[in-house]
Amino acid sequence: MSAKRGKRMSGPLRERVLREVVLCDGAIGTTPRRAGLPAGHCAEEWNLTNPEAVAAAHRGYVEAGADVVGANCGGGPAEILAAVQEMHEVASAEPLVAQPNAGKPRLVSSGTALGVTQEVMSFYVPAFLEAGVWLLGACCGSTPAHLRAMASAVAQQTTEASE
Numbered sequence: 001m002s003a004k005r006g007k008r009m010s011g012p013l014r015e016r017v018l019r020e021v022v023l024c025d026g027a028i029g030t031t032p033r034r035a036g037l038p039a040g041h042c043a044e045e046w047n048l049t050n051p052e053a054v055a056a057a058h059r060g061y062v063e064a065g066a067d068v069v070g071a072n073c074g075g076g077p078a079e080i081l082a083a084v085q086e087m088h089e090v091a092s093a094e095p096l097v098a099q100p101n102a103g104k105p106r107l108v109s110s111g112t113a114l115g116v117t118q119e120v121m122s123f124y125v126p127a128f129l130e131a132g133v134w135l136l137g138a139c140c141g142s143t144p145a146h147l148r149a150m151a152s153a154v155a156q157q158t159t160e161a162s163e
Protein backbone atom coordinates (compact mmCIF):
# COMPACT_ATOMS: atom_id res chain seq x y z
CA MET A 1 0.00 0.00 0.00
CA SER A 2 1.30 3.44 -0.84
CA ALA A 3 1.70 5.79 2.12
CA LYS A 4 -0.75 8.22 0.52
CA ARG A 5 -3.62 5.77 0.66
CA GLY A 6 -3.73 5.42 4.41
CA LYS A 7 -3.49 9.10 5.24
CA ARG A 8 -6.31 11.52 5.70
CA MET A 9 -6.76 13.46 2.51
CA SER A 10 -3.55 15.19 1.43
CA GLY A 11 -1.87 16.28 -1.77
CA PRO A 12 -3.50 17.79 -4.86
CA LEU A 13 -7.07 16.66 -4.12
CA ARG A 14 -6.96 18.13 -0.61
CA GLU A 15 -5.52 21.37 -1.98
CA ARG A 16 -8.35 21.46 -4.45
CA VAL A 17 -11.06 20.70 -1.89
CA LEU A 18 -9.77 23.57 0.24
CA ARG A 19 -9.90 25.92 -2.77
CA GLU A 20 -12.97 24.84 -4.70
CA VAL A 21 -15.89 22.48 -4.83
CA VAL A 22 -15.18 18.89 -5.95
CA LEU A 23 -18.18 17.43 -7.73
CA CYS A 24 -19.05 13.76 -7.28
CA ASP A 25 -21.18 11.69 -9.63
CA GLY A 26 -24.93 11.16 -9.62
CA ALA A 27 -27.24 8.18 -9.40
CA ILE A 28 -26.28 4.86 -10.92
CA GLY A 29 -29.01 2.60 -9.53
CA THR A 30 -31.80 4.51 -11.29
CA THR A 31 -29.81 5.31 -14.44
CA PRO A 32 -30.43 1.96 -16.23
CA ARG A 33 -34.19 2.56 -15.93
CA ARG A 34 -33.85 5.86 -17.76
CA ALA A 35 -31.66 4.09 -20.36
CA GLY A 36 -34.34 1.49 -21.02
CA LEU A 37 -33.97 -1.29 -18.46
CA PRO A 38 -37.50 -2.69 -18.13
CA ALA A 39 -39.26 -2.40 -14.77
CA GLY A 40 -38.82 -5.50 -12.65
CA HIS A 41 -35.38 -6.27 -14.08
CA CYS A 42 -32.35 -6.19 -11.78
CA ALA A 43 -30.26 -3.06 -12.47
CA GLU A 44 -27.03 -4.81 -11.35
CA GLU A 45 -27.59 -7.43 -14.06
CA TRP A 46 -26.68 -4.76 -16.63
CA ASN A 47 -23.06 -4.98 -15.43
CA LEU A 48 -23.03 -8.41 -17.10
CA THR A 49 -25.55 -8.10 -19.89
CA ASN A 50 -25.03 -4.48 -20.96
CA PRO A 51 -21.64 -3.28 -19.61
CA GLU A 52 -21.39 -0.59 -22.30
CA ALA A 53 -24.54 1.08 -20.91
CA VAL A 54 -23.02 1.04 -17.41
CA ALA A 55 -19.73 2.50 -18.67
CA ALA A 56 -21.71 5.11 -20.62
CA ALA A 57 -23.52 6.09 -17.43
CA HIS A 58 -20.20 6.77 -15.64
CA ARG A 59 -18.77 8.51 -18.71
CA GLY A 60 -21.88 10.68 -18.85
CA TYR A 61 -21.19 11.96 -15.33
CA VAL A 62 -17.51 12.65 -16.12
CA GLU A 63 -18.48 14.47 -19.33
CA ALA A 64 -21.08 16.42 -17.36
CA GLY A 65 -18.33 17.71 -15.05
CA ALA A 66 -18.05 15.19 -12.19
CA ASP A 67 -14.51 15.13 -10.75
CA VAL A 68 -14.99 11.87 -8.91
CA VAL A 69 -16.98 8.74 -9.74
CA GLY A 70 -17.62 5.75 -7.57
CA ALA A 71 -20.25 3.70 -5.82
CA ASN A 72 -22.60 4.33 -2.96
CA CYS A 73 -25.81 2.99 -1.48
CA GLY A 74 -27.58 -0.04 -2.93
CA GLY A 75 -25.14 -2.56 -1.47
CA GLY A 76 -23.14 -3.26 1.64
CA PRO A 77 -19.35 -2.94 1.92
CA ALA A 78 -18.65 -6.24 0.11
CA GLU A 79 -20.73 -5.28 -2.94
CA ILE A 80 -19.46 -1.68 -3.09
CA LEU A 81 -15.85 -2.87 -2.67
CA ALA A 82 -16.25 -5.25 -5.63
CA ALA A 83 -17.62 -2.37 -7.74
CA VAL A 84 -14.80 0.07 -6.94
CA GLN A 85 -12.16 -2.64 -7.43
CA GLU A 86 -13.42 -3.08 -10.99
CA MET A 87 -13.44 0.69 -11.50
CA HIS A 88 -9.87 0.90 -10.21
CA GLU A 89 -8.80 -1.75 -12.72
CA VAL A 90 -9.93 0.34 -15.68
CA ALA A 91 -9.11 3.80 -14.24
CA SER A 92 -6.31 3.28 -11.72
CA ALA A 93 -5.24 6.93 -11.61
CA GLU A 94 -8.71 8.36 -11.06
CA PRO A 95 -10.00 9.31 -7.61
CA LEU A 96 -12.88 7.06 -6.57
CA VAL A 97 -15.55 7.59 -3.95
CA ALA A 98 -17.19 4.77 -1.99
CA GLN A 99 -20.07 5.02 0.47
CA PRO A 100 -21.45 1.54 1.18
CA ASN A 101 -24.66 0.92 3.04
CA ALA A 102 -24.40 -0.81 6.38
CA GLY A 103 -25.36 -4.04 4.65
CA LYS A 104 -27.70 -5.09 1.90
CA PRO A 105 -31.23 -3.91 2.68
CA ARG A 106 -33.60 -6.76 3.49
CA LEU A 107 -37.24 -6.74 4.45
CA VAL A 108 -38.14 -7.84 7.98
CA SER A 109 -41.47 -7.64 9.78
CA SER A 110 -40.57 -4.29 11.37
CA GLY A 111 -39.48 -2.71 8.07
CA THR A 112 -36.11 -2.63 6.32
CA ALA A 113 -33.03 -3.94 8.12
CA LEU A 114 -29.36 -3.48 7.28
CA GLY A 115 -27.20 -5.76 9.34
CA VAL A 116 -23.55 -4.71 9.01
CA THR A 117 -21.97 -3.72 12.31
CA GLN A 118 -19.36 -1.00 12.76
CA GLU A 119 -16.72 -3.71 13.24
CA VAL A 120 -17.50 -5.16 9.82
CA MET A 121 -17.52 -1.72 8.17
CA SER A 122 -14.11 -0.89 9.64
CA PHE A 123 -12.77 -4.29 8.55
CA TYR A 124 -13.32 -3.23 4.92
CA VAL A 125 -11.50 0.12 5.22
CA PRO A 126 -7.99 -1.10 4.23
CA ALA A 127 -9.41 -2.84 1.15
CA PHE A 128 -11.26 0.32 0.08
CA LEU A 129 -8.07 2.37 0.42
CA GLU A 130 -6.14 -0.29 -1.49
CA ALA A 131 -8.76 -0.13 -4.25
CA GLY A 132 -7.96 3.52 -4.95
CA VAL A 133 -10.75 5.13 -2.93
CA TRP A 134 -9.95 8.73 -2.01
CA LEU A 135 -13.31 9.65 -0.56
CA LEU A 136 -14.79 7.08 1.81
CA GLY A 137 -17.96 7.18 3.85
CA ALA A 138 -21.13 5.21 4.42
CA CYS A 139 -24.76 5.45 3.38
CA CYS A 140 -28.09 3.95 4.45
CA GLY A 141 -28.16 2.15 7.77
CA SER A 142 -24.89 3.65 8.97
CA THR A 143 -24.58 5.62 12.21
CA PRO A 144 -21.92 7.79 13.85
CA ALA A 145 -20.69 4.53 15.44
CA HIS A 146 -19.96 3.12 11.97
CA LEU A 147 -18.10 6.30 10.98
CA ARG A 148 -16.17 6.35 14.27
CA ALA A 149 -14.98 2.78 13.63
CA MET A 150 -14.08 3.65 10.03
CA ALA A 151 -12.21 6.78 11.11
CA SER A 152 -10.22 4.72 13.55
CA ALA A 153 -9.39 2.18 10.82
CA VAL A 154 -8.24 5.03 8.55
CA ALA A 155 -6.06 6.40 11.36
CA GLN A 156 -4.56 2.96 11.91
CA GLN A 157 -3.69 2.73 8.21
CA THR A 158 -2.01 6.12 8.48
CA THR A 159 0.12 4.92 11.37
CA GLU A 160 1.06 1.70 9.61
CA ALA A 161 1.82 3.54 6.37
CA SER A 162 4.18 5.97 8.09
CA GLU A 163 6.04 3.27 10.08
Ligand SMILES: [Zn+2]
Binds near residue numbers: 073074
Ligand atom coordinates in the same frame (compact mmCIF):
# COMPACT_ATOMS: atom_id res chain seq x y z
ZN1 LIG B 1 -28.23 5.14 0.89
